Amino acid sequence: MTQAVVITGATAGVGRAVARAYARRGARVALLARGEAGLAAAERDCRERGAADVRTYRVDVADAGAVQQAADDVVHRWGMLDVWVNNAMVSVFAPAWEITAPEFRRVTEVNYLGTVHGTLAALRHMRAHGRGAVVQVGSALAYRGIPLQSAYCATKHAIQGFNDSLRAELLHDCPTVRLSMVQLPAVNTPQFSWVRTRLPRHPQPVPPIFTPDLAARAILWAADRGVRELNVGGPTWRARLGDIFLPGLLDRKLAREGYDSQQTGTPVDLAAWQDNLDRPRDDDRDRGADGVFADEARDRSAALWVGTHKSVLSGLAMAGLALALAGVTRRRR
Numbered sequence: 313m314t315q316a317v318v319i320t321g322a323t324a325g326v327g328r329a330v331a332r333a334y335a336r337r338g339a340r341v342a343l344l345a346r347g348e349a350g351l352a353a354a355e356r357d358c359r360e361r362g363a364a365d366v367r368t369y370r371v372d373v374a375d376a377g378a379v380q381q382a383a384d385d386v387v388h389r390w391g392m393l394d395v396w397v398n399n400a401m402v403s404v405f406a407p408a409w410e411i412t413a414p415e416f417r418r419v420t421e422v423n424y425l426g427t428v429h430g431t432l433a434a435l436r437h438m439r440a441h442g443r444g445a446v447v448q449v450g451s452a453l454a455y456r457g458i459p460l461q462s463a464y465c466a467t468k469h470a471i472q473g474f475n476d477s478l479r480a481e482l483l484h485d486c487p488t489v490r491l492s493m494v495q496l497p498a499v500n501t502p503q504f505s506w507v508r509t510r511l512p513r514h515p516q517p518v519p520p521i522f523t524p525d526l527a528a529r530a531i532l533w534a535a536d537r538g539v540r541e542l543n544v545g546g547p548t549w550r551a552r553l554g555d556i557f558l559p560g561l562l563d564r565k566l567a568r569e570g571y572d573s574q575q576t577g578t579p580v581d582l583a584a585w586q587d588n589l590d591r592p593r594d595d596d597r598d599r600g601a602d603g604v605f606a607d608e609a610r611d612r613s614a615a616l617w618v619g620t621h622k623s624v625l626s627g628l629a630m631a632g633l634a635l636a637l638a639g640v641t642r643r644r645r
Contacts, residue, residue, distance in 0.1 A: 321400030323350025325501030329524035335363035350594030373426030396434035423467035490538030497545035
């Protein structure tokens with residue numbers, strides 16, 4: 313059956329890559345975002361790649377009513393929601409004491425409450441039909457906060473807590489609706505050229521950097537299988553393990569290296585810098601999926617391969633154990 317898929321933050325970065333990936337499958341794709349030019353370009357992208365149908369909704373996910381109206385319209389047109397991907401995000405790069413209360417509120421409304429709004433809008437229909445998959449686009453920073461991104465890290469932590477509660481509720485009341493969270497490493501998206509910043513140099517993702525297409529493959533894999541959680545890339549695993557076993561050491565390492573690792577060597581004119589916190593930056597010009605770090609971005613991850621091939625690895629391990637036991641038995645005989 314042709315899937316009906318809704319993606320928030322669908323005009324740029326990971327959301328754009330996910331939309332393209334579902335279009336190549338021939339899915340019906342609904343795109344939610346704020347930017348007019350970005351929505352138009354993303355719609356063309358999806359149609360050119362074979363989407364069965366494409367709908368666009370100019371929506372700020374901080375507006376719960378608008379998100380619900382979009383979900384209702386999708387179901388009215390297509391009859392069902394198969395997959396909902398919550399991806400919309402904004403951020404502020406600055407020390408916590410330089411971020412204003414309205415900025416903290418705005419990041420929370422988009423990243424955390426936007427995820428809640430999208431999830432509840434999807435569940436209204438998925439629970440009624442007894443099936444569907446919701447995928448939250450998370451981050452290694454859902455478990456390990458880093459300097460200069462306190463507002464963003466806090467929202468990813470909040471989404472993780474929301475998911476844990478909601479998952480247990482779904483298992484109790486509607487286990488056929490699946491809930492996944494995909495924890496991403498640093499990804500080359502346009503956000504680093506339009507994020508609100510008070511840093512003296514151009515923001516960048518903490519290397520190593522991965523492509524939006526790699527993130528999209530992970531998100532589709534998680535949606536297909538309904539896995540509880542998928543950690544993408546070695547950096548995500550290292551961040552999580554470091555936070556469990558050596559949190560104090562990680563604090564000091566981030567204090568030493570976390571400022572420089574999130575900035576290039578290129579100075580920025582903060583007076584002329586334009587960000588997307590309060591208004592879209594793809595309203596007049598499409599920004600696409602990829603950011604300005606394409607030369608450094610990796611499209612493969614051994615850690616992701618391991619995470620998506622656990623059954624194969626378990627089978628190989630069992631076969632190896634069986635062979636080893638057979639060898640021991642032969643030697644004893």
